[in-house]
Amino acid sequence: MDNSDISADSLISVRNLSFSRGNRKIFDNISLDIARGKITAIMGPSGTGKTTLLKLIGGQLFPEQGSIVVDGLDVHQLRRKELFNLRKRIGMLFQSGALLTDINVYDNVAFPLREHTHLTESMIRTLVLMKLQAVGLRGARNLMPNELSGGMARRVALARAIALDPMMILYDEPFTGQDPISMGSIVHLIKSLNTTLGLTSIIVSHDVAETSAIADYIYVISDGKIAGQGTPKEIAASESAWVQQFMNGNPDGPVHFHYSATDYIEDLLVSSHPPARIAGKQETFKTDESLKAKGLKKTPSRKRGRSRYRRED
């Protein structure tokens, strides 16, 4: 990764970013650029810190090292007021929608307008109905958030995210847990909003097919590093075994199917003892019956693999 190539048309430049939670390194000196006006996807397995990256970009978390420059402003050097002004130009779609549960759909979409503008109620009404029309939920304006399906809640949240006409939208796992129809409508919305409103979109996701379909550029992150980057075609043709495993969803590969553990046979034979007593021996499970039949030898475990699937929070 060349760190000097801050291109003029990149809206966000992340440089030498490091971030840890406890002893675990989430990002280890990564640098990336998000192009203006494009849809950029950040992909990677659960727990690689994709959401953390969005929170770092939004200034909700502070990096240990490195900088994030959004539209010429270094997010973590800004004063609180400047940061808030920057955030008014950033829409974020949370995984759960994060709608305010005590007010209805209309008031949720009106919330940022009422907080940050001095528009009259009739102007706000017009704007809210336009935003709701854009996501196809103008008819649902009087519903409460608990009356919405997951997909609808996300679309309302999207209407709220575009309420202030932001320059970019951060999508946190927009496709997770959606039925095919609402998945399709969200994929379509992200693409069409990006084109019609001239936005810059960042999608954090691990849904390979949907993301590849609309992304202009993809970064694949693993173990705190960028494992691969390029257009969806380039990524699909990547020579990296890890990227191939991720994109094709193979159960075994560089990421082992089995969580790091002691020898299987040994473990079974001493099954009367709790596993903690033999935890001193750190050898991975490797005596799968098929491996034995092939006469393959035991190989030592990849110790780093043990943290791969741990959730970040």
Add this chain to the structure above:
Amino acid sequence: MLHFLQQLGSSTRTSFAKLGRATFFLGHTLTGVVDVAIRPRLLLNQLHSVGVLTFLIITISGLFVGMVLGLQGYNILSDFGSEEALGIMVAASLVRELGPVVTALLFAGRAGSALTAEIGLMKATEQLSGMEMMAVDPVNRIVSPRFFAGFLSMPLLAALFSMVGILGGHMVGVGLLGVDDGSYWSQMQVNLDFYDDIVNGVIKSMVFGFAVTWIALFEGYDAVPTAEGVSRATTRTVVNSAFAILGLDFILTAMMFGDI
């Protein structure tokens, strides 16, 4: 032994770190007075949910506490032939002690736990985070109105509790046990001091209101954002509030009435 010391050290550090966070949080909450002043509607809504919705439990509990005081007071006082002092006994116990303390305990159970659960759930469902990303300060917007509502409601609820309690004592003492109606009220009127008793009682309830609301809101805001984390935080609110109320009550009583 070493392990014990290690545990002691780490739990002390954690507690002090939490106290530090709570203090910063309180400072941040108090700056929200501006938001509340600009938009009194936020405060009014919270006064309703924190204060008005606690009305029923306070009234009913106050009535029963007053009735029990009337009954117990009559039994003791009648041994000395001074039943007519029942009025001042009931009123002084309520206004000085039971009113503020029991109201605060009930308030922590009813309103405090609800506040913790509400804020904790807003955190767990990313509503607070979402607000931050919409450039709205969640502490000033969500927490501060609740804090001021709790602080303002407590003295009113405590006054209500004492008032209903005095009526309950009257019902039992005068209505059932035959204490003279005139002496019940006149003893109270003569002996209850406005500053020593009533103002001190109000000060107590304001302090408790401050402490309980602070604890409840901080526990919610500091909760681990999962279902389990929120339930633990709610429990901690009730337990810590009870400790704070009773501990503060001793300190305040010592300062106000104790000549210590």
